[in-house]
Amino acid sequence: MLTKPKDRKELLINGFLWAAAFLAVAILVFILGYIILKGMGHVDLEFLTQKPRKMGSEGGIFPIIIGTVYFVFLTILTAAPLGVGTAIYLNEYTREGKITRIIRFGTELLAGIPSIIFGLFGYAFFVVLLHDYTQGWSLVSGALTATCMILPTLVRASEEALKTVPRSYREGSLALGANKWQTIYKVVLPSALPGILTGIILSIGRAICETAALLLTLGGSLLMPESIFHGARTLSMHLYMVAMETGNMDVAFGTGVVLIAIILLINFTANYAIKKLVARNR
Amino acid sequence: MKKLNKPCRISQLSDKIAKPLLFGMALTAFSITVLIAFFIFQQGLPVLGEYGIWNILTGKSWRPTEGIYGILPMIAGTFYVTFLALAIGVPFGLATAVFLAELATEKTARIIRPAIELLAGIPSVIYGLFGMVVINEAMRFIEREILAGVLPPEYRWGYSILSGGMVLAIMILPTIINISEDAIRAVPRSYKEGALALGSSHIQTILQVILPSAKSGIISAVILAMGRALGETMALIMVIGNVPMLPRHGILSLFAPAATLTGTIALEMGYAGPEHRAALFMIGVVLFCIIALLNSFAMAATRRGVGK
Amino acid sequence: MPEKNNKIITENLNFYYGKFQALKDINIKIGEKKVTAFIGPSGCGKSTFLRTLNRMNDLLGEVRIEGKVLIDDSDIYRSDVDVVTLRKKMGMVFQSPNPFPMSIFENVAYGPKIHGIKNKNTLQEIVEKSLKQAFLWDEVKDDLNKNALSLSGGQQQRLCIARVLAVEPEVLLMDEPTSALDPISTLRIEELIQDLKKEYTIVIVTHNMQQAARISDYTAFFLNGEMVEYDRTENIFTKPKDKRTEDYITGRFG
Numbered sequence: 001m002l003t004k005p006k007d008r009k010e011l012l013i014n015g016f017l018w019a020a021a022f023l024a025v026a027i028l029v030f031i032l033g034y035i036i037l038k039g040m041g042h043v044d045l046e047f048l049t050q051k052p053r054k055m056g057s058e059g060g061i062f063p064i065i066i067g068t069v070y071f072v073f074l075t076i077l078t079a080a081p082l083g084v085g086t087a088i089y090l091n092e093y094t095r096e097g098k099i100t101r102i103i104r105f106g107t108e109l110l111a112g113i114p115s116i117i118f119g120l121f122g123y124a125f126f127v128v129l130l131h132d133y134t135q136g137w138s139l140v141s142g143a144l145t146a147t148c149m150i151l152p153t154l155v156r157a158s159e160e161a162l163k164t165v166p167r168s169y170r171e172g173s174l175a176l177g178a179n180k181w182q183t184i185y186k187v188v189l190p191s192a193l194p195g196i197l198t199g200i201i202l203s204i205g206r207a208i209c210e211t212a213a214l215l216l217t218l219g220g221s222l223l224m225p226e227s228i229f230h231g232a233r234t235l236s237m238h239l240y241m242v243a244m245e246t247g248n249m250d251v252a253f254g255t256g257v258v259l260i261a262i263i264l265l266i267n268f269t270a271n272y273a274i275k276k277l278v279a280r281n282r
Numbered sequence: 283m284k285k286l287n288k289p290c291r292i293s294q295l296s297d298k299i300a301k302p303l304l305f306g307m308a309l310t311a312f313s314i315t316v317l318i319a320f321f322i323f324q325q326g327l328p329v330l331g332e333y334g335i336w337n338i339l340t341g342k343s344w345r346p347t348e349g350i351y352g353i354l355p356m357i358a359g360t361f362y363v364t365f366l367a368l369a370i371g372v373p374f375g376l377a378t379a380v381f382l383a384e385l386a387t388e389k390t391a392r393i394i395r396p397a398i399e400l401l402a403g404i405p406s407v408i409y410g411l412f413g414m415v416v417i418n419e420a421m422r423f424i425e426r427e428i429l430a431g432v433l434p435p436e437y438r439w440g441y442s443i444l445s446g447g448m449v450l451a452i453m454i455l456p457t458i459i460n461i462s463e464d465a466i467r468a469v470p471r472s473y474k475e476g477a478l479a480l481g482s483s484h485i486q487t488i489l490q491v492i493l494p495s496a497k498s499g500i501i502s503a504v505i506l507a508m509g510r511a512l513g514e515t516m517a518l519i520m521v522i523g524n525v526p527m528l529p530r531h532g533i534l535s536l537f538a539p540a541a542t543l544t545g546t547i548a549l550e551m552g553y554a555g556p557e558h559r560a561a562l563f564m565i566g567v568v569l570f571c572i573i574a575l576l577n578s579f580a581m582a583a584t585r586r587g588v589g590k
Numbered sequence: 591m592p593e594k595n596n597k598i599i600t601e602n603l604n605f606y607y608g609k610f611q612a613l614k615d616i617n618i619k620i621g622e623k624k625v626t627a628f629i630g631p632s633g634c635g636k637s638t639f640l641r642t643l644n645r646m647n648d649l650l651g652e653v654r655i656e657g658k659v660l661i662d663d664s665d666i667y668r669s670d671v672d673v674v675t676l677r678k679k680m681g682m683v684f685q686s687p688n689p690f691p692m693s694i695f696e697n698v699a700y701g702p703k704i705h706g707i708k709n710k711n712t713l714q715e716i717v718e719k720s721l722k723q724a725f726l727w728d729e730v731k732d733d734l735n736k737n738a739l740s741l742s743g744g745q746q747q748r749l750c751i752a753r754v755l756a757v758e759p760e761v762l763l764m765d766e767p768t769s770a771l772d773p774i775s776t777l778r779i780e781e782l783i784q785d786l787k788k789e790y791t792i793v794i795v796t797h798n799m800q801q802a803a804r805i806s807d808y809t810a811f812f813l814n815g816e817m818v819e820y821d822r823t824e825n826i827f828t829k830p831k832d833k834r835t836e837d838y839i840t841g842r843f844g
């Protein structure tokens with residue numbers, strides 16, 4: 001007889017597996033849906049373009065949007081060259097050996113450190129020790145701290161992208177008499193670019209999500225940042241501070257909606273870049 | 283006959299410069315780790331020395347304004363919340379991973395996987411906000427309407443270890459799902475086929491062959507998730523109440539408000555005076571050591587997995 | 591054996607991958623503007639030998655080389671030799687076509703640009719001339735901006751040859767250039783080689799005995815890292831001196 005024997009326990013387990021997976025999706029939809037529904041009504045042109053009033057419990061979030069943009073831009077500006085450069089060095093200039101192992105170990109360790117520890121470090125190093133250069137709590141201090149945090153992600157993503165470039169490209173270029181740097185710059189990097197870009201986009205996402213480390217380094221000023229040596233506040237920080245300190249949940253939810261929109265955009269872009277990478281390497 | 287000697291050109295120069303420059307970048311990336319360890323310890327160790335490691339680790343009260351720095355309540359809070367999150371998140375995440383690797387059709391997986399990815403990309407503060415408004419509201423209802431008779435009065439305002447555990451469980455899901463799914467997929471096909479050929483059902487095969495073979499990968503998923511949970515700051519600040527007190531009502535302590543190591547640092551750095559600040563760095567040292575210990579477990583686990 | 595006008599000479603060449611010796615005491619003189627074929631069973635060291643001639647093996651980790659490789663009578667492993675100049679002179683075509691993921695034009699212009707040619711018109715001329723030399727011009731002249739990866743395998747390989755020709759090498763090192771191609775593309779490449787030997791010294795590795803017989807002037811037979819026999823191609827194929835060569839070309843092993 002080749003019909004399925006009915007086993008209660010098996011059906012139960014099967015049901016549990018299905019339920020778990022769909023519950024995971026349901027939770028996501030519920031969280032996002034709830035915040036969007038609650039906050040949507042509060043997001044309008046005024047909210048996006050006005051200054052906050054009364055500690056942010058009223059008014060808009062314009063300076064915070066600008067602060068976030070400055071912060072992200074500055075972070076990527078320092079993190080991208082450092083991360084990609086490290087990846088190039090590890091992948092192109094060294095053979096697997098002691099040095100690479102130590103450097104890779106170091107950057108991997110960074111990935112496991114909690115963000116609040118980065119915050120403490122950023123405070124002690126960038127805010128206090130380098131006060132004369134960073135002006136204490138400032139966009140510079142915050143961005144440099146965030147740079148330390150997203151570096152592991154960037155290095156790993158870039159290394160993986162570099163590894164997808166076929167060896168035959170490098171050999172073809174070298175055999176034509178190109179030197180190593182020319183080969184990297186003109187052949188390897190362009191081929192790895194989609195992957196590296198995906199890594200950078202995901203790092204932007206991480207920088208936008210970060211809050212704890214920035215509480216200790218970015219200051220949290222509600223004013224429009226006049227320069228990179230002034231304090232600022234990112235959207236995540238604003239959401240937290242408004243919710244916890246003023247208790248005005250409308251503004252918190254409104255900020256949450258803007259934040260979610262940005263994260264969705266980033267995820268969409270990153271996936272698009274991955275698709276492009278796959279399409280091109282085919 | 284052309285000579286094979288070096289031509290001198292700019293491209294030659296940039297090739298020469300590239301290597302040391304890139305090495306410098308790699309070295310910078312590496313030295314950040316060293317710098318972090320150095321600064322945390324330099325700032326935090328004196329306090330540990332002054333008050334004694336034992337006094338601090340077992341001290342039951344945290345009154346920084348009076349110079350009393352016992353962090354046992356925060357250690358307890360951190361671990362309660364973490365274990366609760368693992369207790370909820372691991373079975374849930376593992377089930378989802380098994381589903382994705384073994385049961386889901388390509389089409390279903392295409393819906394679930396991006397959702398998991400997105401779950402990982404949502405800022406902690408969003409989870410915190412959700413927990414603060416939705417979960418804590420529900421908790422408050424339970425505490426005040428259903429369990430009002432049994433709960434002490436200070437356990438009735440929603441902010442609780444249980445809320446923290448639930449929020450954290452959601453946050454560590456992506457880590458558990460992604461890493462265990464990879465581990466499950468890495469189990470050689472032949473194991474599975476062998477079991478199926480012997481007449482095991484699919485579910486039996488999963489339970490008896492696939493999961494045991496993927497064990498070391500699943501363990502590292504749990505350890506990594508634990509690392510994330512121990513380090514989480516913002517979402518917990520927003521839901522657990524930040525009260526540095528040891529809960530002492532047995533199972534009812536699930537409803538107790540608590541504080542975490544990370545949250546204390548984040549909340550108090552803003553207004554702390556010099557010595558208080560040093561004490562917060564000392565908490566950083568403790569956290570750093572816990573994470574380092576955990577990482578060495580993780581490494582030992584993966585090494586054993588590789589050796590097998 | 592070619593006696594005069596030797597382009598490449600090796601003397602007691604030994605090559606090691608770590609502890610494994612891949613080439614044993616190779617002595618060979620390769621004539622200028624001749625086609626020399628390397629044949630032998632898989633793993634016997636043909637590619638390794640070819641790659642010692644433009645120092646591509648330098649890129650690998652633990653390798654060691656002993657003996658001399660003379661090109662135009664100068665030792666290419668001397669410390670003051672510039673590898674870049676050497677590789678420019680010793681063009682290499684690989685087993686499977688490896689165009690860069692750029693346009694056809696960019697692929698051919700890559701080498702000249704690397705070597706400092708910036709003028710648009712000059713580049714245009716070089717690209718056209720090289721593509722014509724590689725018998726590819728007529729097929730691609732209307733869409734030079736098309737991505738090179740969209741060409742067929744045979745076209746890609748001719749593009750790779752054009753790309754090499756564009757840097758004006760003196761020697762062409764070809765490692766099984768037709769093994770990934772269909773018979774018609776193979777024939778086109780063989781015609782091309784016949785044409786190119788007027789100007790270039792060509793060294794070609796091949797698994798295809800007929801191909802060696804058809805296109806080469808000299809043939810060397812390798813076995814287990816040794817060069818067993820080296821002679822005019824017709825001699826190798828009609829009256830081999832070594833028993834092992836005979837066994838191989840008559841298909842009795844390998």
Ligand SMILES: Nc1ncnc2c1ncn2[C@@H]1O[C@H](COP(=O)(O)OP(=O)(O)OP(=O)(O)O)[C@@H](O)[C@H]1O
Pocket residue numbers: 607610612630631632633634635636637638639650
């Ligand atoms: N990078 C390497 N590291 C270690 N050993 C290698 C390496 N490349 C080749 N070898 C070994 O050296 C020997 C010669 O290899 P080579 O590629 O030169 O052979 P071949 O004659 O070109 O073979 P085929 O006809 O298959 O291309 C082989 O035994 C091979 O395993």
Ligand SMILES: [Mg+2]
Pocket residue numbers: 636637638765
């Ligand atoms: Mg070969």
